[in-house]
Amino acid sequence: MRIGEMGAQLGSVIASVMFVYTIFRQYLPPQFRYYVDKYRHKLVKLFYPYIQIIFDENTNEFRRRSEVYSAIQSYLSTKSSTNARRLKAHDVKDSKSVVLAIDDHEEVTDEFQGIKVSWVLVKRETRQTSFSFYPQSDEKQHYKLTFHRRHRNVVTGAYLAHVIKEGKAITVGNRQRKLNVNNPSQNWYTYRGTMWSHVVFEHPATFETLALHPKKKEEIVNDLIKFSKGKEYYAKIGKAWKRGYLLYGPPGTGKSTMIAAMSNLMNYDVYDLELTTVKDNTELRKLLIDTPSKSIIVIEDIDCSLDLTGQRKKKKEKDEEDNEEKDPVKKKMEKEESQPSKVTLSGLLNFIDGIWSACGGERLIVFTTNYVDKLDPALIRRGRMDKHIELSYCCYEAFKVLARNYLDLESHELFETIERLLGETNMTPADVAENLMPNSVTEEADSCLKNLIEAIETAKEEARKKAEEEEASKKAEEEAKLKAEKEEEEKEKEKEQSAKDKVKCNGTSAKEGDVK
Ligand SMILES: Nc1ncnc2c1ncn2[C@@H]1O[C@H](COP(=O)(O)OP(=O)(O)OP(=O)(O)O)[C@@H](O)[C@H]1O
Numbered sequence: 001m002r003i004g005e006m007g008a009q010l011g012s013v014i015a016s017v018m019f020v021y022t023i024f025r026q027y028l029p030p031q032f033r034y035y036v037d038k039y040r041h042k043l044v045k046l047f048y049p050y051i052q053i054i055f056d057e058n059t060n061e062f063r064r065r066s067e068v069y070s071a072i073q074s075y076l077s078t079k080s081s082t083n084a085r086r087l088k089a090h091d092v093k094d095s096k097s098v099v100l101a102i103d104d105h106e107e108v109t110d111e112f113q114g115i116k117v118s119w120v121l122v123k124r125e126t127r128q129t130s131f132s133f134y135p136q137s138d139e140k141q142h143y144k145l146t147f148h149r150r151h152r153n154v155v156t157g158a159y160l161a162h163v164i165k166e167g168k169a170i171t172v173g174n175r176q177r178k179l180n181v182n183n184p185s186q187n188w189y190t191y192r193g194t195m196w197s198h199v200v201f202e203h204p205a206t207f208e209t210l211a212l213h214p215k216k217k218e219e220i221v222n223d224l225i226k227f228s229k230g231k232e233y234y235a236k237i238g239k240a241w242k243r244g245y246l247l248y249g250p251p252g253t254g255k256s257t258m259i260a261a262m263s264n265l266m267n268y269d270v271y272d273l274e275l276t277t278v279k280d281n282t283e284l285r286k287l288l289i290d291t292p293s294k295s296i297i298v299i300e301d302i303d304c305s306l307d308l309t310g311q312r313k314k315k316k317e318k319d320e321e322d323n324e325e326k327d328p329v330k331k332k333m334e335k336e337e338s339q340p341s342k343v344t345l346s347g348l349l350n351f352i353d354g355i356w357s358a359c360g361g362e363r364l365i366v367f368t369t370n371y372v373d374k375l376d377p378a379l380i381r382r383g384r385m386d387k388h389i390e391l392s393y394c395c396y397e398a399f400k401v402l403a404r405n406y407l408d409l410e411s412h413e414l415f416e417t418i419e420r421l422l423g424e425t426n427m428t429p430a431d432v433a434e435n436l437m438p439n440s441v442t443e444e445a446d447s448c449l450k451n452l453i454e455a456i457e458t459a460k461e462e463a464r465k466k467a468e469e470e471e472a473s474k475k476a477e478e479e480a481k482l483k484a485e486k487e488e489e490e491k492e493k494e495k496e497q498s499a500k501d502k503v504k505c506n507g508t509s510a511k512e513g514d515v516k
């Protein structure tokens with residue numbers, strides 16, 4: 001017989017005995033009654049050596065679903081599928097697959113450090129008598145954990161911590177990741193107070209498919225894994241469990257793709273923060289505090305995001321002209337929307353250094369830029385952005401990854417030519433990938449590689465022409481400058497000469513006057 005069943009039967013026997021006792025208690029002589037009452041609890045303890053803990057589905061706080069309950073449900077979903085005979089399948093919000101749970105009143109046993117415990121899902125009908133802003137269903141359910149009282153310390157300590165940790169890990173593993181974007185603040189009310197809107201994140205990019213030099217790739221992956229396992233380490237050194245990455249390089253070199261690969265590797269949600277729609281630093285702080293643990297906060301094109309005031313002002317003036325006919329409410333909203341963003345560099349820095357450290361949990365912050373030289377050194381100094389990653393033009397190693405991804409090719413006679421050509425010219429992985437993509441279903445790998453060679457040669461030729469043109473224009477500029485300088489010199493000389501002539505002329509006329 002299982003623990004739970006044993007406990008339940010013993011429990012019901014004791015309950016029946018107690019029930020009979022309360023009926024006949026009044027007929028007992030007072031002295032005898034006193035002794036029975038005194039030893040009743042000890043008797044119960046003696047005959048019922050089990051302890052039960054109840055885990056309610058909802059918390060008292062706004063009737064929210066209890067996180068502990070959800071963790072237990074996930075934990076038991078793995079135990080019950082092998083253990084229980086009656087299971088229930090249901091879809092859980094944000095979960096990738098159906099979650100299997102034990103059916104009502106079905107018992108699941110578990111073992112931890114040699115200790116046997118039992119779990120039962122209990123459902124109770126309730127009748128709601130009062131009006132509530134948080135209407136509850138008529139059913140209440142809870143998990144009941146039963147174990148022998150001699151294991152009390154282990155079960156309430158290490159075992160429950162283990163269940164919650166495992167359960168949370170299973171929930172995270174099973175969770176559908178989300179891509180979040182910030183709502184403009186004037187729309188927070190419309191979006192029921194939510195600052196972020198989300199869609200399901202299903203980007204296929206991984207570090208395996210990312211075209212990058214293997215050494216660099218390995219370094220980044222190791223860095224991320226070390227970070228994800230570093231809770232104790234960060235606590236020990238007294239540093240917030242956060243890490244900043246700066247991805248820089250020309251357009252089409254894989255910065256955004258790398259962010260997707262990071263999210264897939266770490267299983268983190270992405271929070272894509274559009275700074276230009278954030279009104280001010282206070283709003284920025286609210287948005288960032290609202291990001292949960294295990295998230296990647298992304299600010300793309302950071303060089304453009306912090307300096308848009310001029311551009312937005314122009315837009316605003318233009319909008320004002322267009323809006324003359326519109327109704328006042330709409331006009332006001334649009335006016336607010338076109339207000340220049342007042343997010344400042346110091347606001348962002350304060351957040352990275354200050355508030356960020358205060359809210360616990362692992363977070364990555366990733367900035368991307370095409371122009372690293374344009375960034376304020378204060379923003380990218382080490383400690384704020386822990387790792388600077390340059391994503392550059394496609395090298396031969398990166399090309400091999402793309403050839404494997406797009407054409408299933410490990411080697412080919414044309415690879416040598418491509419290696420040579422890629423060493424001579426700059427081509428982004430995006431362009432290489434575009435050329436490797438077969439134009440039709442029947443197109444062979446051979447012809448794709450030839451297309452690529454042609455494209456690289458064209459790019460090389462264009463780069464050569466561009467360099468020549470630049471050289472010519474530079475030469476012409478220098479010549480024009482020299483000419484202008486010469487002309488200036490001549491003009492100066494002429495001026496000097498005419499001044500001298502004037503002096504001479506004045507001298508002569510004065511002398512003539514004297515003679516007169
Ligand atoms: N390193 C890479 N590995 C694999 N694919 C790549 C890589 N770089 C670019 N690509 C391909 O090119 C496309 C554009 O790349 P991506 O958007 O990541 O570039 P980016 O560096 O973010 O550019 P931008 O600076 O314009 O935002 C991607 O969809 C991807 O298919």
Ligand SMILES: [Mg+2]
Pocket residue numbers: 255256257300368
């Ligand atoms: Mg990008």
